[in-house]
Amino acid sequence: MxxxxxxxxxxxxxxxxxxxxxxxxxxxxxxxxxxPEGVVPARGQTADPAALFRAEAERVFATVEHVTTAAEIPARIADFLRARNLPPRLRKGEDLYLAALPWTAATLTLDAGPAQADDVVSLSHAFAAIAETGTLALVSGRDNPTTLNFLPETHIVIIEAGRIVGNYEAFWEMLRAAYGEGAMPRTVNFITGPSRSADIEQTLLLGAHGPRTLHIIIVDAPS
Structure with a gap:
């Protein structure tokens, strides 16, 4: 026993x-x-969750950009990496949304599977985002391995505007609806800005326990 x-x-x-x-x-x-339903802060009841999400994410040192359609993503990523003198190489999982993007239009090398120790840049597709705190919600699995969230120093995350909700209560409702009664993903990772710590003399240090840079691309068009 x-x-x-x-x-x-x-x-x-x-x-x-x-x-x-x-x-x-x-x-x-x-x-x-x-x-009973919990109390939802007024900020979490925003009429424009995408705008609030961007403001809150940028407030905690993430960089954010919008694209009109998903087809623009590969070229925007290539521009982002080039502007920061980063290698044109990405590690991503088996996410079908990411796999369907026109990668041949951009000069990028794609590696599949969980992140490795020498990976510099990773790419994830978020399940949802929460506007009130500028937080991304990623679920674990082969589509988006959790190691992508922690090992590389630069993490790029794609989120559709229609999947940005105002508050955490709305996020949990979305997750339960997607997985059905009695089923949940193994892990839900909440990411609010790049990794940071001020444990030592209250001096803010980015990249303390994970990515030093978090770049978010919001896709305005529905998937």
Missing amino acids: SDRAKIFGDIRRALGVTGNEDARRRAVAARFAAT
Whole structure:
């Protein structure tokens, strides 16, 4: 018996239940069905989540640009890398949205799979973004491996404007709707600006625990 099973067994014996009582199951189901909504800050109820997201993301040292259509993304990435004297090489996962982009139009080399120690630039496709804090929400998996969020010093993230929501409550509703009842991704990573720390003498240091640079491309057209 595992330690977890032993702990739950001790709790059931102390309560005098088995865990299979119909009344208890109905009570739990009713509690979940009637869960009250939390208080949403006024800022999270914005009428223009894309504009607020950009402002908040830039406030925490991310760089942000808009494109009209997804077809513009490869050329914009190439321009971004060239302007910062970065190598024209990207590491990305198996995300179908990214795979469908016209990469042949840009002089970029694409590597697939989880990030490696020598990768300089990574590319991810965010599941959603939260406007009230300028935060990207990425789910883990082969499409967008979590290592892309942490290992390379420069992280480029694509997000469609229609998937930017005002607040965290709206994000969780979107996630539950996408995955269905009883299913969730293994990991949800919230990214608010590039990695930074002020632990040492309150001096801000970028790239302390992850990417030094976070560049976000917002696609205005729906996917």
